[in-house]
Amino acid sequence: MNDPATTAQARDGCDDIATARHVVAASLLAWMLDACDFFIVLFTLDDVARSFHVSLEAVLLAPTLTLLTRPIGAFVCGRAADRYGRKPVMITTIMVYSLIEVLSAFAPTLATFLCLRALFGIALGGEWGVGTSLIMESVPASWRGMASGILQAGYPAGYLLASLAFLLLPVMGWRGLFVLGGSALFSALYIWLRVPESPQWLAHQRAGGAGAA
Template sequence: MEALRLFQSLNRAQRNTFIACFLGWTLDALDFFLLTFVFIPVAYEFGRTIPQVTFAITLTLMMRPLGAFIFGWLGDRFGRRIPLMIDIIFYSVVELLTAFAPNFAAFLLLRALFGIGMGGEWGLGASLAMESLPTKARGLFSGILQQGYAFGYLLAALVYWLIFPFFGWRGLFVTGALPALLVIYIRAHVPESPVWERGRAKQKPRLKISILLKQHGALLSYAALLMTAFNYMSHGTQDLYATFLEKQRGFNVDTKSMITVVYAIGAICGGTVIGFLSQRWGRRRCIILAALCGIFLIPAWIFAPVTAVLIAGGFLMQFMVQGAWG
Protein backbone atom coordinates (compact mmCIF):
# COMPACT_ATOMS: atom_id res chain seq x y z
CA MET A 1 0.00 0.00 0.00
CA GLU A 2 2.84 2.36 0.82
CA ALA A 3 4.36 1.75 -2.62
CA LEU A 4 1.04 2.55 -4.31
CA ARG A 5 0.60 5.69 -2.22
CA LEU A 6 4.10 6.90 -3.05
CA PHE A 7 3.68 6.08 -6.74
CA GLN A 8 0.45 8.08 -6.87
CA SER A 9 2.23 11.02 -5.25
CA LEU A 10 4.73 11.22 -8.12
CA ASN A 11 4.18 13.60 -11.01
CA ARG A 12 3.86 12.33 -14.58
CA ALA A 13 7.52 12.83 -15.48
CA GLN A 14 8.68 10.95 -12.37
CA ARG A 15 6.31 8.06 -13.06
CA ASN A 16 7.36 7.81 -16.70
CA THR A 17 11.02 7.88 -15.73
CA PHE A 18 10.70 5.14 -13.13
CA ILE A 19 8.60 2.93 -15.43
CA ALA A 20 11.13 3.34 -18.25
CA CYS A 21 14.09 2.52 -16.00
CA PHE A 22 12.28 -0.47 -14.49
CA LEU A 23 11.46 -1.80 -17.96
CA GLY A 24 15.00 -1.17 -19.14
CA TRP A 25 16.44 -3.30 -16.34
CA THR A 26 13.75 -5.95 -16.77
CA LEU A 27 14.36 -6.29 -20.51
CA ASP A 28 18.12 -6.27 -19.98
CA ALA A 29 17.70 -9.23 -17.62
CA LEU A 30 15.36 -10.91 -20.12
CA ASP A 31 18.05 -10.75 -22.80
CA PHE A 32 20.68 -12.10 -20.41
CA PHE A 33 18.62 -15.04 -19.11
CA LEU A 34 17.38 -16.23 -22.52
CA LEU A 35 20.73 -17.90 -23.08
CA THR A 36 20.52 -19.80 -19.78
CA PHE A 37 17.58 -21.79 -21.14
CA VAL A 38 19.29 -22.96 -24.34
CA PHE A 39 22.82 -24.03 -23.43
CA ILE A 40 22.11 -27.56 -24.67
CA PRO A 41 20.76 -26.74 -28.18
CA VAL A 42 23.46 -24.09 -28.70
CA ALA A 43 26.13 -26.62 -27.73
CA TYR A 44 24.61 -29.17 -30.11
CA GLU A 45 24.45 -26.77 -33.07
CA PHE A 46 28.02 -25.52 -32.70
CA GLY A 47 29.45 -28.92 -31.80
CA ARG A 48 30.62 -27.79 -28.36
CA THR A 49 30.25 -29.03 -24.81
CA ILE A 50 27.88 -27.38 -22.36
CA PRO A 51 30.77 -25.99 -20.24
CA GLN A 52 32.21 -24.37 -23.37
CA VAL A 53 28.89 -22.68 -24.11
CA THR A 54 28.43 -21.53 -20.51
CA PHE A 55 31.70 -19.62 -20.92
CA ALA A 56 29.54 -17.14 -22.84
CA ILE A 57 27.88 -16.25 -19.53
CA THR A 58 31.31 -15.77 -17.96
CA LEU A 59 32.29 -13.42 -20.79
CA THR A 60 29.09 -11.42 -20.37
CA LEU A 61 29.66 -10.97 -16.64
CA MET A 62 33.36 -10.18 -17.14
CA MET A 63 32.51 -7.37 -19.54
CA ARG A 64 29.87 -5.78 -17.33
CA PRO A 65 32.37 -3.65 -15.36
CA LEU A 66 33.76 -2.29 -18.64
CA GLY A 67 30.26 -1.37 -19.77
CA ALA A 68 29.54 0.27 -16.42
CA PHE A 69 32.71 2.35 -16.75
CA ILE A 70 32.09 3.40 -20.37
CA PHE A 71 28.43 4.29 -20.00
CA GLY A 72 28.96 5.72 -16.53
CA TRP A 73 31.48 8.16 -18.01
CA LEU A 74 29.07 8.99 -20.84
CA GLY A 75 26.29 9.48 -18.30
CA ASP A 76 28.33 11.98 -16.32
CA ARG A 77 29.39 13.84 -19.44
CA PHE A 78 26.25 13.85 -21.58
CA GLY A 79 23.43 13.16 -19.13
CA ARG A 80 21.67 9.93 -18.18
CA ARG A 81 18.91 9.91 -20.79
CA ILE A 82 20.75 9.88 -24.13
CA PRO A 83 23.42 7.34 -23.07
CA LEU A 84 20.65 5.12 -21.67
CA MET A 85 18.87 5.12 -25.04
CA ILE A 86 22.15 4.36 -26.82
CA ASP A 87 22.84 1.53 -24.40
CA ILE A 88 19.41 -0.07 -24.86
CA ILE A 89 19.76 0.09 -28.65
CA PHE A 90 23.27 -1.35 -28.38
CA TYR A 91 22.39 -4.41 -26.32
CA SER A 92 19.21 -5.01 -28.35
CA VAL A 93 21.14 -4.99 -31.63
CA VAL A 94 23.76 -7.33 -30.16
CA GLU A 95 20.97 -9.65 -29.00
CA LEU A 96 19.52 -9.69 -32.52
CA LEU A 97 22.92 -10.37 -34.09
CA THR A 98 23.36 -13.30 -31.71
CA ALA A 99 20.44 -14.97 -33.46
CA PHE A 100 22.48 -14.99 -36.68
CA ALA A 101 25.86 -15.97 -35.25
CA PRO A 102 27.50 -18.08 -37.98
CA ASN A 103 29.94 -19.87 -35.68
CA PHE A 104 30.88 -20.30 -32.05
CA ALA A 105 33.61 -17.64 -32.08
CA ALA A 106 31.15 -15.03 -33.33
CA PHE A 107 28.65 -16.20 -30.72
CA LEU A 108 31.16 -15.66 -27.90
CA LEU A 109 32.18 -12.26 -29.25
CA LEU A 110 28.56 -11.12 -29.36
CA ARG A 111 27.90 -12.29 -25.80
CA ALA A 112 30.97 -10.37 -24.65
CA LEU A 113 29.64 -7.24 -26.37
CA PHE A 114 26.27 -7.83 -24.74
CA GLY A 115 28.03 -7.73 -21.38
CA ILE A 116 29.16 -4.17 -22.12
CA GLY A 117 25.57 -3.13 -22.77
CA MET A 118 24.28 -5.00 -19.75
CA GLY A 119 26.85 -3.34 -17.52
CA GLY A 120 25.89 0.10 -18.75
CA GLU A 121 22.14 -0.24 -18.29
CA TRP A 122 21.96 -0.67 -14.52
CA GLY A 123 24.11 2.33 -13.61
CA LEU A 124 22.38 4.68 -16.04
CA GLY A 125 18.88 3.45 -15.30
CA ALA A 126 19.31 3.45 -11.53
CA SER A 127 20.88 6.91 -11.58
CA LEU A 128 18.15 8.37 -13.78
CA ALA A 129 15.38 6.79 -11.70
CA MET A 130 16.72 7.70 -8.26
CA GLU A 131 17.76 11.22 -9.26
CA SER A 132 14.29 11.87 -10.66
CA LEU A 133 12.39 10.66 -7.58
CA PRO A 134 11.76 12.63 -4.38
CA THR A 135 14.03 11.66 -1.47
CA LYS A 136 11.22 10.03 0.53
CA ALA A 137 10.52 7.57 -2.30
CA ARG A 138 14.07 6.53 -3.16
CA GLY A 139 14.53 3.79 -0.56
CA LEU A 140 11.40 1.85 -1.44
CA PHE A 141 11.62 2.36 -5.19
CA SER A 142 15.27 1.35 -5.34
CA GLY A 143 14.17 -2.06 -4.04
CA ILE A 144 11.33 -2.22 -6.56
CA LEU A 145 13.75 -1.28 -9.35
CA GLN A 146 16.02 -4.20 -8.44
CA GLN A 147 13.04 -6.55 -8.76
CA GLY A 148 13.13 -5.83 -12.48
CA TYR A 149 15.91 -8.42 -12.64
CA ALA A 150 13.60 -11.12 -11.26
CA PHE A 151 10.82 -10.00 -13.61
CA GLY A 152 13.31 -10.36 -16.47
CA TYR A 153 13.97 -13.96 -15.46
CA LEU A 154 10.22 -14.59 -15.38
CA LEU A 155 9.80 -13.11 -18.86
CA ALA A 156 12.71 -15.20 -20.16
CA ALA A 157 11.05 -18.37 -18.87
CA LEU A 158 7.76 -17.42 -20.53
CA VAL A 159 9.42 -16.46 -23.83
CA TYR A 160 11.33 -19.76 -23.83
CA TRP A 161 8.11 -21.65 -23.13
CA LEU A 162 6.24 -19.96 -25.99
CA ILE A 163 8.92 -19.38 -28.63
CA PHE A 164 11.52 -22.14 -28.37
CA PRO A 165 9.32 -25.11 -29.42
CA PHE A 166 8.48 -23.33 -32.69
CA PHE A 167 11.51 -21.21 -33.59
CA GLY A 168 14.44 -22.74 -31.70
CA TRP A 169 17.16 -20.90 -29.81
CA ARG A 170 17.79 -18.39 -32.59
CA GLY A 171 14.16 -17.31 -32.44
CA LEU A 172 14.62 -16.44 -28.76
CA PHE A 173 17.37 -13.96 -29.56
CA VAL A 174 15.26 -12.34 -32.28
CA THR A 175 12.60 -11.78 -29.62
CA GLY A 176 15.31 -10.36 -27.39
CA ALA A 177 15.74 -7.41 -29.75
CA LEU A 178 12.33 -5.99 -28.81
CA PRO A 179 13.69 -3.86 -25.91
CA ALA A 180 14.91 -1.39 -28.55
CA LEU A 181 11.29 -0.23 -28.80
CA LEU A 182 11.60 1.11 -25.25
CA VAL A 183 13.79 3.89 -26.63
CA ILE A 184 10.72 5.38 -28.33
CA TYR A 185 9.00 5.67 -24.95
CA ILE A 186 12.07 7.20 -23.31
CA ARG A 187 12.52 9.66 -26.16
CA ALA A 188 8.91 10.81 -25.93
CA HIS A 189 8.16 10.75 -22.21
CA VAL A 190 11.31 10.73 -20.07
CA PRO A 191 13.12 13.99 -19.19
CA GLU A 192 16.78 14.33 -18.24
CA SER A 193 17.87 13.79 -14.64
CA PRO A 194 17.24 17.00 -12.67
CA VAL A 195 20.29 16.24 -10.52
CA TRP A 196 22.52 16.06 -13.59
CA GLU A 197 20.97 19.25 -14.99
CA ARG A 198 21.72 21.13 -11.77
CA GLY A 199 25.22 19.70 -11.64
CA ARG A 200 25.92 20.85 -15.19
CA ALA A 201 24.90 24.39 -14.26
CA LYS A 202 27.36 24.41 -11.38
CA GLN A 203 31.03 24.00 -12.18
CA LYS A 204 32.19 21.63 -9.46
CA PRO A 205 35.87 20.94 -8.83
CA ARG A 206 36.95 17.48 -9.95
CA LEU A 207 37.60 14.96 -7.21
CA LYS A 208 40.78 12.94 -7.41
CA ILE A 209 40.37 9.18 -7.36
CA SER A 210 43.25 8.88 -4.89
CA ILE A 211 41.44 11.12 -2.40
CA LEU A 212 38.20 9.20 -2.82
CA LEU A 213 39.96 5.88 -2.24
CA LYS A 214 41.69 7.23 0.83
CA GLN A 215 38.43 8.47 2.31
CA HIS A 216 36.15 5.62 1.28
CA GLY A 217 38.49 2.75 0.35
CA ALA A 218 37.48 0.49 3.23
CA LEU A 219 33.78 0.95 2.53
CA LEU A 220 34.36 0.37 -1.20
CA SER A 221 36.22 -2.88 -0.49
CA TYR A 222 33.45 -4.07 1.82
CA ALA A 223 30.75 -3.21 -0.73
CA ALA A 224 32.67 -4.96 -3.53
CA LEU A 225 33.10 -8.10 -1.41
CA LEU A 226 29.42 -8.08 -0.42
CA MET A 227 28.26 -7.65 -4.01
CA THR A 228 30.63 -10.41 -5.14
CA ALA A 229 28.99 -12.75 -2.65
CA PHE A 230 25.51 -11.62 -3.68
CA ASN A 231 26.23 -12.19 -7.37
CA TYR A 232 27.79 -15.58 -6.64
CA MET A 233 24.62 -16.54 -4.77
CA SER A 234 22.30 -15.16 -7.45
CA HIS A 235 24.00 -16.39 -10.62
CA GLY A 236 25.03 -19.63 -8.94
CA THR A 237 21.42 -20.54 -8.26
CA GLN A 238 19.88 -19.21 -11.48
CA ASP A 239 22.09 -19.46 -14.52
CA LEU A 240 22.41 -23.24 -14.82
CA TYR A 241 19.21 -24.30 -13.10
CA ALA A 242 17.23 -24.66 -16.33
CA THR A 243 20.02 -26.83 -17.76
CA PHE A 244 20.03 -28.90 -14.55
CA LEU A 245 16.29 -29.47 -14.89
CA GLU A 246 16.68 -30.72 -18.46
CA LYS A 247 19.96 -32.60 -18.23
CA GLN A 248 19.93 -34.10 -14.74
CA ARG A 249 16.19 -34.34 -14.07
CA GLY A 250 15.11 -35.12 -17.64
CA PHE A 251 12.26 -32.60 -17.84
CA ASN A 252 10.82 -31.52 -21.19
CA VAL A 253 10.33 -27.92 -22.34
CA ASP A 254 6.89 -27.53 -20.74
CA THR A 255 7.88 -28.87 -17.32
CA LYS A 256 11.19 -27.00 -17.30
CA SER A 257 9.43 -23.78 -18.22
CA MET A 258 6.73 -24.23 -15.59
CA ILE A 259 9.30 -24.85 -12.84
CA THR A 260 11.39 -21.85 -13.82
CA VAL A 261 8.29 -19.63 -13.88
CA VAL A 262 7.55 -20.69 -10.29
CA TYR A 263 11.23 -20.16 -9.52
CA ALA A 264 11.04 -16.58 -10.82
CA ILE A 265 7.84 -15.87 -8.91
CA GLY A 266 9.65 -16.99 -5.76
CA ALA A 267 12.38 -14.47 -6.50
CA ILE A 268 9.86 -11.65 -6.93
CA CYS A 269 8.01 -12.58 -3.75
CA GLY A 270 11.22 -12.91 -1.74
CA GLY A 271 12.60 -9.57 -2.80
CA THR A 272 9.30 -7.90 -1.94
CA VAL A 273 8.55 -9.61 1.39
CA ILE A 274 12.05 -9.64 2.86
CA GLY A 275 12.67 -6.15 1.55
CA PHE A 276 9.59 -5.05 3.51
CA LEU A 277 10.71 -6.93 6.63
CA SER A 278 14.13 -5.30 6.45
CA GLN A 279 12.41 -1.98 7.13
CA ARG A 280 11.52 -3.33 10.57
CA TRP A 281 14.22 -5.86 11.37
CA GLY A 282 17.19 -4.17 9.74
CA ARG A 283 19.11 -4.88 6.51
CA ARG A 284 21.97 -6.96 7.90
CA ARG A 285 19.74 -9.17 10.01
CA CYS A 286 17.48 -9.97 7.05
CA ILE A 287 20.41 -10.63 4.71
CA ILE A 288 21.97 -13.08 7.19
CA LEU A 289 18.64 -14.81 7.86
CA ALA A 290 17.82 -15.20 4.16
CA ALA A 291 21.30 -16.52 3.30
CA LEU A 292 21.22 -19.08 6.13
CA CYS A 293 17.76 -20.27 5.13
CA GLY A 294 19.02 -20.68 1.58
CA ILE A 295 21.75 -23.04 2.78
CA PHE A 296 19.24 -25.31 4.51
CA LEU A 297 17.06 -25.35 1.38
CA ILE A 298 19.77 -26.87 -0.86
CA PRO A 299 18.55 -30.50 -0.44
CA ALA A 300 15.00 -29.60 -1.54
CA TRP A 301 16.31 -27.35 -4.30
CA ILE A 302 18.57 -29.97 -5.94
CA PHE A 303 18.08 -33.44 -4.42
CA ALA A 304 14.30 -33.54 -4.00
CA PRO A 305 13.01 -37.07 -4.73
CA VAL A 306 9.72 -35.87 -6.25
CA THR A 307 8.88 -32.99 -8.58
CA ALA A 308 6.50 -31.26 -6.16
CA VAL A 309 9.21 -30.94 -3.51
CA LEU A 310 11.68 -29.74 -6.16
CA ILE A 311 9.27 -27.00 -7.23
CA ALA A 312 8.70 -25.92 -3.63
CA GLY A 313 12.44 -26.01 -2.96
CA GLY A 314 13.14 -23.90 -6.04
CA PHE A 315 10.50 -21.34 -5.08
CA LEU A 316 11.85 -21.02 -1.55
CA MET A 317 15.48 -20.94 -2.69
CA GLN A 318 14.87 -17.96 -4.95
CA PHE A 319 12.66 -16.41 -2.27
CA MET A 320 15.69 -16.38 0.02
CA VAL A 321 18.33 -15.48 -2.59
CA GLN A 322 16.46 -12.49 -3.97
CA GLY A 323 15.19 -11.71 -0.49
CA ALA A 324 18.79 -11.14 0.54
CA TRP A 325 19.15 -8.82 -2.46
CA GLY A 326 15.92 -7.01 -1.59
Protein backbone atom coordinates in the same frame (compact mmCIF):
# COMPACT_ATOMS: atom_id res chain seq x y z
CA MET B 1 -11.18 32.22 -6.32
CA ASN B 2 -8.15 30.03 -6.60
CA ASP B 3 -4.78 31.72 -6.44
CA PRO B 4 -3.18 31.36 -9.92
CA ALA B 5 0.25 30.80 -8.39
CA THR B 6 -1.10 28.03 -6.15
CA THR B 7 -2.91 26.44 -9.07
CA ALA B 8 0.25 26.52 -11.20
CA GLN B 9 2.29 25.05 -8.35
CA ALA B 10 -0.20 22.21 -7.90
CA ARG B 11 -0.19 21.54 -11.63
CA ASP B 12 3.60 21.46 -11.72
CA GLY B 13 3.59 19.06 -8.77
CA CYS B 14 1.27 16.71 -10.65
CA ASP B 15 3.53 16.92 -13.69
CA ASP B 16 6.56 16.08 -11.54
CA ILE B 17 4.83 13.01 -10.10
CA ALA B 18 3.78 11.85 -13.56
CA THR B 19 7.34 12.33 -14.80
CA ALA B 20 8.76 10.38 -11.85
CA ARG B 21 6.40 7.52 -12.61
CA HIS B 22 7.59 7.42 -16.22
CA VAL B 23 11.22 7.40 -15.06
CA VAL B 24 10.62 4.47 -12.69
CA ALA B 25 8.55 2.55 -15.25
CA ALA B 26 11.09 3.07 -18.03
CA SER B 27 14.08 2.06 -15.90
CA LEU B 28 12.23 -1.01 -14.62
CA LEU B 29 11.26 -2.00 -18.16
CA ALA B 30 14.80 -1.56 -19.47
CA TRP B 31 16.35 -3.60 -16.65
CA MET B 32 13.68 -6.32 -16.90
CA LEU B 33 14.20 -6.77 -20.65
CA ASP B 34 17.97 -6.66 -20.17
CA ALA B 35 17.74 -9.46 -17.60
CA CYS B 36 15.37 -11.38 -19.87
CA ASP B 37 17.91 -11.33 -22.68
CA PHE B 38 20.62 -12.59 -20.33
CA PHE B 39 18.52 -15.47 -19.01
CA ILE B 40 17.44 -16.54 -22.50
CA VAL B 41 21.07 -17.50 -23.05
CA LEU B 42 21.09 -19.66 -19.93
CA PHE B 43 17.87 -21.40 -20.91
CA THR B 44 19.09 -22.21 -24.42
CA LEU B 45 22.67 -23.32 -23.72
CA ASP B 46 22.00 -26.91 -24.79
CA ASP B 47 20.34 -25.79 -28.02
CA VAL B 48 23.17 -23.37 -28.84
CA ALA B 49 25.75 -26.11 -28.23
CA ARG B 50 23.96 -28.52 -30.55
CA SER B 51 23.60 -25.83 -33.21
CA PHE B 52 27.34 -25.13 -33.22
CA HIS B 53 28.26 -28.81 -32.70
CA VAL B 54 30.30 -28.07 -29.60
CA SER B 55 30.22 -29.17 -25.99
CA LEU B 56 28.02 -27.54 -23.38
CA GLU B 57 31.16 -26.49 -21.51
CA ALA B 58 32.29 -24.43 -24.50
CA VAL B 59 28.99 -22.55 -24.68
CA LEU B 60 29.08 -21.88 -20.94
CA LEU B 61 31.73 -19.28 -21.74
CA ALA B 62 28.94 -17.05 -23.07
CA PRO B 63 27.32 -16.08 -19.74
CA THR B 64 30.76 -16.04 -18.11
CA LEU B 65 32.04 -13.47 -20.61
CA THR B 66 28.89 -11.41 -20.17
CA LEU B 67 29.44 -11.19 -16.43
CA LEU B 68 33.16 -10.49 -16.77
CA THR B 69 32.63 -7.50 -19.06
CA ARG B 70 29.88 -5.89 -17.00
CA PRO B 71 32.32 -3.80 -14.89
CA ILE B 72 33.79 -2.39 -18.11
CA GLY B 73 30.34 -1.20 -19.17
CA ALA B 74 29.64 0.26 -15.75
CA PHE B 75 32.84 2.32 -15.85
CA VAL B 76 32.68 3.46 -19.47
CA CYS B 77 28.96 4.24 -19.52
CA GLY B 78 29.13 5.89 -16.11
CA ARG B 79 31.80 8.28 -17.35
CA ALA B 80 29.83 8.91 -20.54
CA ALA B 81 26.65 9.60 -18.54
CA ASP B 82 28.47 12.19 -16.44
CA ARG B 83 29.60 13.97 -19.58
CA TYR B 84 26.69 13.56 -22.01
CA GLY B 85 23.71 12.97 -19.74
CA ARG B 86 21.87 10.01 -18.27
CA LYS B 87 19.11 9.86 -20.86
CA PRO B 88 21.15 9.62 -24.11
CA VAL B 89 23.58 7.11 -22.63
CA MET B 90 20.77 4.92 -21.29
CA ILE B 91 19.02 4.98 -24.66
CA THR B 92 22.29 4.08 -26.36
CA THR B 93 23.00 1.12 -24.06
CA ILE B 94 19.50 -0.27 -24.66
CA MET B 95 19.87 0.10 -28.42
CA VAL B 96 23.27 -1.61 -28.27
CA TYR B 97 22.17 -4.61 -26.23
CA SER B 98 19.03 -5.00 -28.36
CA LEU B 99 21.14 -5.01 -31.52
CA ILE B 100 23.62 -7.47 -30.02
CA GLU B 101 20.78 -9.79 -29.03
CA VAL B 102 19.53 -9.87 -32.63
CA LEU B 103 23.04 -10.27 -34.04
CA SER B 104 23.60 -13.20 -31.67
CA ALA B 105 20.71 -14.97 -33.38
CA PHE B 106 22.62 -14.85 -36.68
CA ALA B 107 26.06 -15.74 -35.31
CA PRO B 108 27.63 -18.19 -37.81
CA THR B 109 30.19 -19.62 -35.39
CA LEU B 110 30.66 -20.10 -31.67
CA ALA B 111 33.56 -17.64 -31.65
CA THR B 112 31.32 -14.91 -33.10
CA PHE B 113 28.61 -15.78 -30.61
CA LEU B 114 31.01 -15.52 -27.68
CA CYS B 115 32.36 -12.15 -28.87
CA LEU B 116 28.82 -10.80 -29.11
CA ARG B 117 27.98 -12.01 -25.60
CA ALA B 118 31.09 -10.28 -24.25
CA LEU B 119 29.92 -7.03 -25.87
CA PHE B 120 26.45 -7.63 -24.47
CA GLY B 121 27.97 -7.61 -20.98
CA ILE B 122 29.37 -4.13 -21.54
CA ALA B 123 25.92 -2.81 -22.44
CA LEU B 124 24.40 -4.75 -19.54
CA GLY B 125 26.72 -3.17 -16.99
CA GLY B 126 26.23 0.28 -18.45
CA GLU B 127 22.44 0.16 -18.48
CA TRP B 128 22.11 -0.79 -14.83
CA GLY B 129 24.32 1.97 -13.44
CA VAL B 130 22.96 4.73 -15.65
CA GLY B 131 19.36 3.67 -15.06
CA THR B 132 19.89 3.73 -11.31
CA SER B 133 21.37 7.22 -11.51
CA LEU B 134 18.48 8.45 -13.62
CA ILE B 135 15.93 7.17 -11.11
CA MET B 136 17.66 8.42 -7.98
CA GLU B 137 18.21 11.87 -9.48
CA SER B 138 14.70 12.23 -10.92
CA VAL B 139 12.21 10.97 -8.32
CA PRO B 140 11.23 12.76 -5.09
CA ALA B 141 13.44 11.94 -2.12
CA SER B 142 10.55 10.16 -0.40
CA TRP B 143 10.32 7.75 -3.37
CA ARG B 144 13.94 6.66 -3.50
CA GLY B 145 13.71 3.62 -1.25
CA MET B 146 10.63 2.34 -3.03
CA ALA B 147 12.06 3.15 -6.47
CA SER B 148 15.30 1.26 -5.79
CA GLY B 149 13.27 -1.75 -4.66
CA ILE B 150 11.13 -1.63 -7.78
CA LEU B 151 14.24 -1.45 -9.94
CA GLN B 152 15.72 -4.49 -8.19
CA ALA B 153 12.48 -6.36 -8.90
CA GLY B 154 13.20 -5.96 -12.60
CA TYR B 155 15.81 -8.74 -12.50
CA PRO B 156 13.55 -11.56 -11.24
CA ALA B 157 10.80 -10.18 -13.48
CA GLY B 158 13.22 -10.58 -16.39
CA TYR B 159 13.83 -14.17 -15.33
CA LEU B 160 10.10 -14.83 -15.32
CA LEU B 161 9.71 -13.22 -18.74
CA ALA B 162 12.54 -15.34 -20.13
CA SER B 163 10.88 -18.46 -18.67
CA LEU B 164 7.67 -17.59 -20.50
CA ALA B 165 9.55 -16.86 -23.72
CA PHE B 166 11.30 -20.22 -23.41
CA LEU B 167 7.91 -21.89 -23.92
CA LEU B 168 8.14 -20.67 -27.52
CA LEU B 169 11.41 -22.56 -28.12
CA PRO B 170 9.78 -25.48 -30.00
CA VAL B 171 8.17 -22.98 -32.37
CA MET B 172 10.88 -20.34 -32.79
CA GLY B 173 14.11 -22.12 -31.95
CA TRP B 174 16.88 -20.47 -29.93
CA ARG B 175 17.71 -18.06 -32.71
CA GLY B 176 14.09 -16.89 -32.86
CA LEU B 177 14.10 -16.23 -29.12
CA PHE B 178 17.16 -14.03 -29.51
CA VAL B 179 15.43 -12.05 -32.25
CA LEU B 180 12.43 -11.68 -29.94
CA GLY B 181 14.80 -10.40 -27.25
CA GLY B 182 15.68 -7.52 -29.54
CA SER B 183 12.21 -6.08 -28.86
CA ALA B 184 13.81 -4.43 -25.81
CA LEU B 185 14.46 -1.63 -28.28
CA PHE B 186 10.93 -0.39 -27.58
CA SER B 187 11.96 0.57 -24.05
CA ALA B 188 14.50 2.97 -25.58
CA LEU B 189 11.69 4.55 -27.58
CA TYR B 190 9.64 4.94 -24.40
CA ILE B 191 12.53 6.69 -22.64
CA TRP B 192 13.13 8.97 -25.61
CA LEU B 193 9.47 10.04 -25.74
CA ARG B 194 8.44 10.20 -22.08
CA VAL B 195 11.50 10.47 -19.82
CA PRO B 196 13.33 13.80 -19.36
CA GLU B 197 16.98 14.23 -18.53
CA SER B 198 18.01 14.00 -14.88
CA PRO B 199 17.31 17.38 -13.26
CA GLN B 200 20.40 17.02 -11.06
CA TRP B 201 22.60 16.44 -14.10
CA LEU B 202 21.09 19.47 -15.85
CA ALA B 203 21.63 21.62 -12.75
CA HIS B 204 25.25 20.46 -12.55
CA GLN B 205 25.77 21.36 -16.22
CA ARG B 206 24.27 24.81 -15.70
CA ALA B 207 26.42 25.38 -12.63
CA GLY B 208 29.51 24.31 -14.56
CA GLY B 209 28.66 26.65 -17.42
CA ALA B 210 28.09 29.53 -15.02
CA GLY B 211 31.37 28.82 -13.28
CA ALA B 212 33.22 28.83 -16.59
CA ALA B 213 31.63 32.14 -17.49
